[in-house]
Amino acid sequence: MSKILVPLPYTGSIELWSHIIKSKTICIEAHDNYQKQTQRNRLYIHGANGKLMLSIPVKHKGEIGHQKYRNVEIDNSSNWKLNHLKSIQIAYRSSPYFEFYEEIFFEIFSSNYSYLFDFNKTIFNKILELLDITTNISFSKVYQPSPLFDDLRKLCEIKKNQNKFELNYNQVFIQKNGFINNLSVIDLLFNVGPTCKSILKKIKL
Template identity: 45%
Template sequence: MNSLILPTYFPSISHFAVIAQSDKIVFEMEDNFQKQTNRNRTYIYSPNGIQLLNIPVKHSKEAHQKTRDVLIENEFDWQKQHFKSLEAAYRSSPFFEFFEDEIAPIFEKKHTFLMDLNFEVLDIVTKCLRIKFEFGKTTEYFPETPDFADFRYLANGKKDTNTFEKYTQVFDDKHGFINNLSVLDLLFNEGKFAMDYLKTQKLDLK
């Protein structure tokens, strides 16, 4: 299938299931930025349960700002905070140390635009998963996409109701299985088996 998705920060498992199961991916570049979505946030499994990692962005005076124009607020070291949270969550996972050197540079480089950071994240994670996929980028916004499966809704976690098969998580003995976290949760827990998992999960097309 050909699929349309939004670039997000360390995307959810549902996002990567779409990538793994698609013949071609097109990334939406012309949408308006919406607050409290996964465009600038991701969820991990911390020792205390689900944890939100949020990228601070500079607020625009414009009523409708394109996501591609959103600037990251780098006044405080959110990157250091995010990496420390990942270490606390996954240091004891089977594959954290295996992928650590590939993931760490994201938290050392300063990006100006949120979109640039999200695409670098995608590049690194797809390499970790050994996914080779063809993708394009939109040049205008279309509400309807008859030629593509429209998975843009996945960027809004509240609308993403996909339920996936259980796999072993670091703290599942404390809090049980937590569904559809950041793809990092799957990567650090399942390693080379993550891609097989992504290819077999059922997705809701809305």
Template identity: 40%
Template sequence: MELILHPSYFIDVVSLVHLYHCNQLMLETHDNYVKQTYRNRCYIATANGKLALNIPIVHQKSGHSVPYKSIEINQTDDWVTQHLKSIKSAYNSSPFYEYYEADLHDLFSDIPKLLIDWNIKTLKWTLHLLHITKSIISSEEYLDDIRARQLITAKQNPILSTHSYIQVFQEKHGFLNGLSALDLLFNLGPSAGVYLKEQQYLIKE
């Protein structure tokens, strides 16, 4: 099974479930940039509930379709410090945050100019730490895949509800669905693969 995904900022758990059970991943690289999507945001669990981490971008002329692969990250904003601080505040008490903290800081030490390059970098970083090996290729033209569009959209309920796992602050907020894979990594660590494998029957072809 081939899965088509729009590169996102730290892939969300629902998309990661789909990715885990595909044979080949194709990254959509010929689409236009769309707001209110996971292209420049991800969600983490904090003491106050679900928090969006947004990457500032260099805005281009409004009223025109802008290719996703041309979107630049606004490097004048100190978003890196803010995101690292928020992630540490959220997951410092999780079982595996300290284990992966150095890797996280290494990742953020070199931010590419283009948003799509950064998102692909965070994807490969996540898959590496979760020991997930997949064949990854890039599209040669816009594919307009329905499931890919559903998965990248942030302002809607996830297209499937995954089984719960132990999250930080779960006693306060209950299980939060649709979070970044960072949540899975810091809470489950090496056991994340077992969890992802168990979600297979939730996927509808």
């Protein structure tokens, strides 16, 4: 793809990152309204009992669907960051490359963020760095209902995440639960490490 418009997710799915890594220009949506039950505040990992969702609690102000994503505040009254870190550690501490990336994510989760957009932006930029993606990246200036380039914003919606591609790599609990496709990109990072980029490029979407 030449240019794509993508959402800013909580880490983002393997499918989304496969699109990103194959594109020449990436525009991140920065003026959309916040929607519940999307990858804006959710990610999925492979835990001991199967697919596990981790959700960032947010403060809802006004009618849902009319609050700007950029203005959504994280509800830090709960210890969600520690819970997410523990879940990730339990799921991946025996994966081949967890020790290479553990400190990076620990540092992010140890920092204080008031807004969901800012927290996700930090993680997004760090994953770009880990995958050595040097593509031209920008943020949208206004909301465009029908952009003139490839619109991938729907990939943030859970129900649109249909796993319509073939992929296979070793996962920590694959013997117990079988292979689980299209999880958070961190599942791929922890399990395959430096080959993550080449795998993302080879996925046929």
